[in-house]
Amino acid sequence: MAVFVRSKRVTDPLDDRVKARIVGRDSVPVGSDAEEESSCLSDLVFGFLEDRAEAPTFEMESGSENDDDSSPFDPREVVAPLLYPSAIVDRYRTLLISHVSKAVISFACPRSNKAALRRNVAAMLRDLGHNAAVCRTKWDGSGGLTAGNYEFIDVLRSDTRYIVDLDFSGEFEIARPTDQYNLLLQTLPRVFVGRSEDLKKIVKLICDAAKSSLKSRSLHLPPWRKNRYMQNKWFGPCRRTAAPSPPLPPPPPTPTAVTVKCRSVGFDAVSDGRFIVRTR
DSSP states (O other): OOOOOOOOOTTTTSOHHHHHHHHTOSOOOOOHHHHHHHHHHHHHHHHHHHHHHHSOOHHHHHTSSOSSOOOSOOTHHHHHHHHSOOTTTOHHHHHHHHHHHHHHHHHOOTTOOHHHHHHHHHHHHHHTTOEEEEEEEEEOOBTTBOOEEEEEEEEEETTEEEEEETTOGGGGOOSSOOHHHHHHHHHSOSSEEEEHHHHHHHHHHHHHHHHHHHHHTTOOOOGGGSHHHHHHHHHSSEEEEOOOOOOOOOOOOOOOOOOOOOOOSSBOOOSSSOOOBOOO
16 A cells, blocks of 8 residues: 655745745735734844855955955054154163164175174174174974074163164065055164064064965965064074174275386486486
8 A cells, every 4th residue: 555645845834824925825914913023034134134245255355356455454553663662661772772773874884794794783782881692593494384594683681682683674575565565564674673572573463464465466475474484583592692793804095195216217327417328
């Protein structure tokens, strides 16, 4: 004996009143209950549509439709106070900046190399009473971290460590930067002088901005621009050298008057007022 089982319909869980409204067979009087159900359904639908509209799409996140970094967050608003704090907050930093500027002006020249300039600046800072030294960090590659090394100057004062970098802004250059990232680079000083704890925050913010800039250009972040690699430049295993710098080369001699000595050719010296002509 064949048994026929009726398949379930989508409208089975609904009562007769709701079924009639969906099919349109019966007219439902407009009352408070009907208006309340219609209002709830309308709120639900429009609420869902609003959530979908506010949710970011994949294309916007990946930057495939936007060639520029249009993030509403501007890292300059956070980086600038860390780079240029008030002189009242840290008077020693203000003094250190003036001495570093004086040393850079004294020793910088087109033919000087960076290593010699660092040594000379550190030596002059020591002469001015600062506990300054050249630091060299070196780290091995592991767990996605690329091996590298770096040199800079640090100055110790009580429990505070100050970092002096003579080519700071150049360390954050990337390929095809967006306009927003270019503005951030213009905020960075060529010579950085600041506290180590502030530098950690600055490096993190700039690396995030670099990643966002490259992503908007559909480019990958190179390993030497990742935050972990950049942090190791100033906070990796360090060897501090405070040895005196080699003596500077002597200045070029001052030009003096040139003495020209003439010698007679073909004539003997006049001894008694007579000229004797040489024939051979």
